[in-house]
Amino acid sequence: MAKRPFDHYFFDYLSLKEAWRLFKIIAEFVEGFETLIKVEPAVSIFGSSRIKEDSPLYQKAYELAKRLVKEGYSVITGGGPGIMEAANRGALEAGGKSVGLNIDLPTEEPPNPYCNIRINFKHFFVRKVMFTKHSIAFVFFPGGYGTLDELFEILTLVQTKKTRPLPLILVERAYWNGLFEWLKDKVLAKGCILPSDLHLLNVFDDPEEVTQYIKSWRRTKVQRAR
Structure with a gap:
């Protein structure tokens, strides 16, 4: 079948569109790297966007963030x-760096107002x-598909040694x-997995237990590095 005269213009348009998308992706990486290097060391906290303020889980996340800030950590969340x-509220009210990494979604609620550092992303992978x-x-x-997606992606990176070993902590036995x-x-x-893979996950109920585990793990790593 012979090419129509305008076909190459169509493909040039597609190439240009993809090139602009690539530049936008690079821009997201640059903004993220330049902003977040200033907040280390940080702990990321994940969980359901549907948990209400009167839930005990909300209070646990709030208390944990406050404790982490008092220990010198910034707190990073998805900003929702x-x-x-x-x-984010616990970190902000404790006087710490409260980071929200928001994602543009058509059905999500607006970002929460408790971030003093915020970055907006269009691409999940960035x-x-x-x-x-x-x-x-x-x-x-506790969370839904989004939380489980983040859990298993990071778990896979640690299991396959594509990232450094880091604490993966689940709250609420x-x-x-x-x-x-x-x-x-x-x-x-x-x-399908090894027995040692099960030990990559740690589960706690109390914010103080979580804080102490992170402190102990980091102290051990620092001592080994000396």
């Missing part, structure tokens, strides 16, 4: 409502790089126990 709002690169620990409260049982009884039993 729910658990993210609670963590945003995930920022979480991973600039955090020394990751804390996961009653919520996460079912996941642990499934991983053990189904995934491990089928030989």
Whole structure:
């Protein structure tokens, strides 16, 4: 079939459009790297955007963020409502750096008002790089698909040694126990993961336990590096 005279213009247009998209992606990386280098060391906190202010989980995330700030850490979240709002609020009210990495979505609620550092992203994968690169620990409260996506992506990076070993902490045993049982009884039993892979996850109920675990882990790493 012969090419129509205008076909090359169409493909040139597509190439130009993709080139502009590439520049936008690079711009997001540059803004993220330049901004977040100033907030290290930081702890990223994930969880459902649907958790309400009167929930005990909201209070736990708020208290954890306050404790982390008092220990010298910045707090990074996705910048939305729910658990993210609670963590940003705790960090801000404790006088710390409260970071929100927002993503443009058509159905999400507006960003929470408790961030003193905010970056807006259009691309999920750029945003995930920022979480991973600039955090020394990751804390996961109960959440839905978004939280599970972030959990398993970071877990995979640690398992495959594509990133440095970092604490992966789950908060609320009653919520996460079912996941642990499934991983053990189904995934491990089928030989799809190693027994050591289960130990990459740590589960706690109390914000003080989480804070002490992160402090202990980091202290050990610093001592080994000397």
